[in-house]
Amino acid sequence: MRSLSGHGRRQSAATLERYLLSLSAKPFIGTLAIVLPALLLERLLRLFDLLADTDVPTGSVGRMLLDLVPQYLGLALPAALFIGVYFVIARLSRGNELEAMQNAGVSMAWISRPFLLLGLALAIVAYGLYGYAQPFARYAYRAALWSATESGWNATIPPGRIIHVGRNLIVTADAADPGTGELRNVLIHQQEPDGTEEITTGERGSLFLTDQGSQLVLSLEDGHRLVIHPNGRVATITSQSTSMSRPFVLHLRAFRPRGGDEREMTTAELWRAHLAPHPTLPIRRLDGELYSRILRALSMAVLPLLAVSLGISGKRSRRQYGVLVGVLILILYDHAIQLTAALGTAGLIDPRLPLWGIFLAFTAFCFWMFARASQHTSEGPLDPLFTLLEDATDRAAKGLRGMALFRPRSRAG
Known part of the structure; x- marks a missing residue:
């Protein structure tokens, strides 16, 4: 009991x-x-x-x-x-x-x-x-x-704004869809260290950073590329029916290590x-x-x-x-x-x-x-x-x- x-x-x-x-x-x-x-x-x-x-x-x-x-x-x-x-x-x-x-x-x-x-x-x-x-x-x-x-650019392009991605790389577009990321009337200007200038344009396209965050990839439809060499020679590349990918190597700064x-x-x-x-x-x-x-x-x-x-x-x-x-x-x-x-x-x-x-x-x-x-x-x-x-x-x-x-x-x- x-x-x-x-x-x-x-x-x-x-x-x-x-x-x-x-x-x-x-x-x-x-x-x-x-x-x-x-x-x-x-x-x-x-x-x-x-x-x-x-x-x-x-x-x-x-x-x-x-x-x-x-x-x-x-x-x-x-x-x-x-x-x-x-x-x-x-x-x-x-x-x-x-x-x-x-x-x-x-x-x-x-x-x-x-x-x-x-x-x-x-x-x-x-x-x-x-x-x-x-x-x-x-x-x-x-x-x-x-x-x-602080890190600069995140691969988004506000319509009508000129984006200085780096010292020698400029990106702009007339229109950008925030939902799909589609761009219209894209223009990219890049100057190589040897003085070569490349101007890439396209009526439609998309722009994004790779997973590593160090490479910019441009995919264009109806794309045109104009290459101006230092000696004055000019070359053009046109793609009307297929997409054209143009990689731009970027070295974005990394954030400091944890523990500072x-x-x-x-x-x-x-x-x-x-x-x-x-x-x-x-x-x-x-x-x-x-x-x-x-x-x-x-x-x-x-x-x-x-x-x-x-x-x-x-x-x-x-x-x-x-x-x-x-x-x-x-x-x-x-x-x-x-x-x-x-x-x-x-x-x-x-x-x-x-x-x-x-x-x-x-x-x-x-x-x-x-x-x-x-x-x-x-x-x-x-x-x-x-x-x-x-x-x-x-x-x-x-x-x-x-x-x-x-x-x-x-x-x-």
């Missing part, structure tokens, strides 16, 4: 854990579905503004936007975890379910257990995201942006560079990036404690104050880590001790908040602050209503 009773308790505990996690899934996914597209949309508008005059294909912009997903997912993940846990606890507290659980002998530590396990799992995910996915994605985005803005910036290095590469006798980058820059990643990932494991504490505080006060204060704490914490890492990158401080100090202070604050909320579940540790915010909001609303009531009316006619 004792074994059966223990099995029943474990089964009930597992059912309650699944119930709590299922409640947090909807706000967690909803927050990601709102915050991540909003951040990407803001960057998309900036990309369109930056690349407006470069004639970059829409597909390239979409590929750059995908490269930014790991970066913005790293910003949205802590917010989604906090809001997911916060709204579950606020709902349980508002409906007196929290008190019912505690009266049944379930402690706040046990109620928070599934959220802490979720935070630990997301900390592992965040470690891989910050340490490996983001460096590769950041490099891919920079390479694509450089290719669009510490933010493009994986966590393992940062650690190896830190231990190297002669690191390629300053030690403080490497340490700032390395430890900021590790501590941001570890913060996910203690973040549910803050969310649970503020969720309890939301029982008597308006819930938006708890969300506002929690998000503000997360923003300040993240900015403190970024600022400390930036000071290390600039070589002004050794960032290791300040970064660990910020993390330990945040962790201690979360545990203190949770301990206070566990002792007094009817009143959260920040309820006095929420009351002040609510009173200030009410006074401001009354003042605005009073101003609108006594506003003089304009006379008619």
Whole structure:
């Protein structure tokens, strides 16, 4: 009987854990579905503004936007975890379910257990995201942006525009179909190193770069080529019924190798560079990036404690104050880590001790908040602050209503 009773308790505990996690899934996914597209949309508008005059294909912009997903997912993940846990606890507290659980002998530590396990799992995910996915994605985005803005030409010809592909190669066309890439009334002028000039024209054709990106291929129908040699001899080649391919060898500049910036290095590469006798980058820059990643990932494991504490505080006060204060704490914490890492990158401080100090202070604050909320579940540790915010909001609303009531009316006619 004792074994059966223990099995029943474990089964009930597992059912309650699944119930709590299922409640947090909807706000967690909803927050990601709102915050991540909003951040990407803001960057998309900036990309369109930056690349407006470069004639970059829409597909390239979409590929750059995908490269930014790991970066913005790293910003949205802590917010989604906090809001997911916060709204579950606020709902349980508002409906007196929290008190019912505690009266049944379930402690706040046990109620928070599934959220802490979720935070630990997301900390592992965040470690891989910050340490490996983001460096590769950041490099891919920079390479694509450089290719669009700095590498020169991408084998597209805006109608009526003269494109200087190289020092001795000029391409132009009267019309270009953006969907099929078909060109009309094409003219290409190329001057060889020995002084030979080649002028190639065609009524219709297509122009593209090879997969290696170093060779330009022109395919023309009804093509004509005029070759003017340095000695004055002129030769013409005409093709009326078959296509004529004309390769132009180009040497396009390649983007720099990955790893020139510490933010493009994986966590393992940062650690190896830190231990190297002669690191390629300053030690403080490497340490700032390395430890900021590790501590941001570890913060996910203690973040549910803050969310649970503020969720309890939301029982008597308006819930938006708890969300506002929690998000503000997360923003300040993240900015403190970024600022400390930036000071290390600039070589002004050794960032290791300040970064660990910020993390330990945040962790201690979360545990203190949770301990206070566990002792007094009817009143959260920040309820006095929420009351002040609510009173200030009410006074401001009354003042605005009073101003609108006594506003003089304009006379008619």
